Amino acid sequence: MKTLSVLGAILILSAACAKEATPPAKAGETGAAHHEKHWGYESGPDTAGPEAWKDLPGDEPCGVGKEQSPIALSLSGDGAAKKADGPPLTIAYKPSRVSILNNGHTEQFTYDPGSTVSEGGATFTLAQFHFHSPSEHTLDGQSFPLEIHLVHLNAEGKPGLVLGVFVKEGAENAPLAAPFRTLPAEKDQKSEPSGATIDATGVLPASHARFAYDGSLTTPPCSEGLRWRVMQQPIEMSTAEIDAIRKLPHLSRTNRPIQPLGGRTVLLVSP
Numbered sequence: 001m002k003t004l005s006v007l008g009a010i011l012i013l014s015a016a017c018a019k020e021a022t023p024p025a026k027a028g029e030t031g032a033a034h035h036e037k038h039w040g041y042e043s044g045p046d047t048a049g050p051e052a053w054k055d056l057p058g059d060e061p062c063g064v065g066k067e068q069s070p071i072a073l074s075l076s077g078d079g080a081a082k083k084a085d086g087p088p089l090t091i092a093y094k095p096s097r098v099s100i101l102n103n104g105h106t107e108q109f110t111y112d113p114g115s116t117v118s119e120g121g122a123t124f125t126l127a128q129f130h131f132h133s134p135s136e137h138t139l140d141g142q143s144f145p146l147e148i149h150l151v152h153l154n155a156e157g158k159p160g161l162v163l164g165v166f167v168k169e170g171a172e173n174a175p176l177a178a179p180f181r182t183l184p185a186e187k188d189q190k191s192e193p194s195g196a197t198i199d200a201t202g203v204l205p206a207s208h209a210r211f212a213y214d215g216s217l218t219t220p221p222c223s224e225g226l227r228w229r230v231m232q233q234p235i236e237m238s239t240a241e242i243d244a245i246r247k248l249p250h251l252s253r254t255n256r257p258i259q260p261l262g263g264r265t266v267l268l269v270s271p
Contacts, residue, residue, distance in 0.1 A: 039220045040105075041254055050256050053220050062222035068259035069215030069228060070136035073266065081211055086269035087120035089208055089229065091201070098179050098196040104187035104250055105219070106130040109179070115200065117152055117161060119227070124152030124161040129200060133246050135166055136218050136255045137211075137230055144168055144234060145242045147255075148203055149218075159217065161227040163210075165203060170236030175202025180244045187250070205233035208271035213264055218256045232268065 039056060043049035048056055054063025062068070074080050096112035108130040115126040128151050135147035146167035154160030179198055182191040209232045216224040246252050 040250075041256075053222065056220060059220040059222060061216065061224060062220055065216055065222055065224050066262050067214055067216060067224045067264060068222060069218050069226070070138075070256060070258060071213065071215065071261050071264075071266070072138050072141070072258050073211050073230060074140055075232075075268070076140065079261065079266075081266040081268035084212075084267040084269055086212055086267060089210070089269075089271075090118040091204070091208070092116050092118070093126065093200045095197045095199045098182075098191070098193055098198050100179060100182070100184060100191040102184040102187055102189050102248070102251075106132065106251065106254055107183050107245055107248075109198065111200065117163065119161070119229075122154070122160075124154055126200060127151050127153050129203065131245055132218075132255045133242075133251060133253060134255055137164060137166075138258065139166065139232075146237065146245065148235075150200060150203070159223070159226055161229065163204070164228065164230035165205065166231065166234035167237050167242065168234045169239050169242060172238040173202065173236060173241060175199055176237065176241060180241050183244055183248065185248055203235065205231050205235050207231075207233045209233065210269050210271075212267040212269050215264075229269075 037046060037048050037056060039053050039059070040047040040049060043052060050062075053059050054061075072079070093115040094112070096115070099110045101108045101110065108128050110128045111126045113125065117124050117126065130149055130151070132147045132149065133145065135144040137147060144166040148165040148167060150163040150165070151159060152161040152163070175198055178196065179191075179193075182193055184191045211228075211230040211232065213228050214224075215226055215228045216222050217226065
C-alpha cells in the first residue's frame with residue numbers, strides 16, 4: 001500500500017475513500033480503449049463492485065484477509081456475542097466546525113482535532129464520521145436504514161478504532177438536523193456553513209454497551225488490525241434526515257456485504 005499522510009488515512013477509512021487504481025494495459029490496448037477501474041458498490045465498465053475490490057492493485061486484502069468487516073452481530077443463538085467486562089471506553093468529544101464532503105461514496109463530516117476515545121491505556125483521536133446506507137453490520141439478522149462510523153486514528157496517525165452506531169427511524173436527531181439541510185449533493189462538493197458547529201456526542205446512544213471485535217476497513221484497501229466497537233443501542237433519526245442521504249445520487253446503497261467471522265470472538269461489553 002502506498003505511503004499515506006494522515007489526511008490520506010482519514011479518507012481511506014471512510015466509505016468515502018476515492019482511491020482509484022489503474023490496471024496495466026493489455027497488449028494492443030491504448031487510449032480510449034483502456035479504462036481506469038475504481039472501487040464502488042455496484043459493478044460497471046469503470047467500477048469494481050465489492051466482489052472485485054480484491055482485483056484492484058493494493059486492495060488484495062479485500063479478498064485474502066481473514067479478519068474482514070463488517071460482520072453479522074448477534075445477541076442469541078450459536079453465534080451470540082459473549083458477555084464480558086472489557087476495559088472502560090472513555091469518550092471525550094468536543095464540538096467541531098461543520099465541514100462536510102460528498103465524495104461519491106458517503107457524506108463525510110471531518111472533525112476538528114482534540115476529541116478522543118480511550119480504551120485499555122490507548123487513546124485514539126476522532127478524525128471524521130460518515131454514513132452507510134443501509135447499515136453494514138447487522139444485529140440478529142436485522143439491517144438498519146443507516147450506520148454511522150466514527151473513525152479514530154492511533155498515535156501513528158493511522159486508523160485504529162471505529163465506533164459504529166446503528167440508526168433507526170424515529171425522532172429527529174437535533175445535532176444533525178441543521179447540518180443535514182446543507183448536505184452537498186454532488187461528488188467532490190463541500191459544505192462548510194460559517195459559524196456552524198456539531199458535537200459528535202449527539203450521534204452516540206445513551207448506553208455505551210457495545211460489541212467488540214477485531215476487524216478491517218470496510219472499504220478498499222480493507223486493511224486489518226482495527227478495533228471495532230459497535231454500539232448495541234441504535235439512535236434515532238427522522239425519516240426526512242435518513243432520506244436526505246439515501247436520495248442523493250450514488251448514496252442509496254453504500255454497504256459492503258457481510259464478511260465471514262472465521263475464528264474471531266465477538267464480545268458484548270457492558271458500559
